[in-house]
Amino acid sequence: MSLLMEMLSYPFLVRAFVGGILVSLCASLLGVSLVLKRYSMIGDGLSHVSFGALSVAIAVGWSPLAVSIPVVVLAAFFLLRITENGRMKSDAAIAMISASALAIGILVTSMTTGMTTDISSYMFGSILAMSPADVRLSVVLSAIVLGLFVFCYHKMFAVTFDESFAKATGVRVDRYNVLIAILTAVTIVLGMRMMGAMLISSLIIFPALTSMRVFKSFFGVVLSSGIVSVVCFAIGMVLSYTFSTPAGASVVVVNLACFLLFGAWQAAGRLRG
Secondary structure (H helix, E strand, O other), X not given: OHHHHHHOOOHHHHHHHHHHHHHHHHHHHHHHHHHHOOOOOHHHHHHHHHHHHHHHHHHHOOOHHHHHHHHHHHHHHHHHHHHHOOOOOHHHHHHHHHHHHHHHHXXXXXXXXXXXXXXXXXXXXXXXXXXHHHHHHHHHHXXXXXXXXHHOHHHHHHHHHOHXXXXXXXXXXXXXXXXXXXXXXXXXXXXXXXXXXOOOOHHHHHHHHHHHOOOOOHHHHHHHHHHHHHHHHHHHHHHHHHHOOOHHHHHHHHHHHHHHHHHHHHHHHHHHO
């Protein structure tokens, strides 16, 4: 407890905790639907799109978040349309857009002097990069994401498991797929400040996969995923502060340990059965 109080005496760590916990919670809840729909790699693809947009924005002197959010939302919508029309498999579409955006970001960075440090914080994450304005924006947008998720929970459940049945019951499947994609895009852009483009997708994938090792119902997995994500983030931040390790990497390693722990719990349950 004394260690936690010591950490919270630093304003930048308070900002990191507030923003990181909200983003982790949003990513974990959306991650359940994305993993079940086999769109788990969309987080990785959209994070690279965000990196490319951020690179261009910083190079021309625009606001990074103001540029990256609409660009990533459009990319998510574009990916969804490609896969729905059957013109390209989802994994191929994600790989194509991901590699292209990453290449654009690297080229812009290499041709612009004086921006290597800024781009590095977006690429690999930095707890020092979160400003008070970033935290305020994270709180507002995270509240919107969580509110929409709760409000549309039953529709998302139907769309996640059986789109054909959902269509038959009158659910606008395409509308809710777009909503999931947009909410994921916003969450990824917000989380890149801390986790970086290389690691942000782990907040989407790990909590859902971890919870699925033990829980079977959709509600159980969603609830467990949110709790696991927040707890792992908090532990990762404490370890990062204690051992002076990168925050994003520390959070991912804790998520990996939790995944292995839940896997051992599942194996032990099978042996007892």
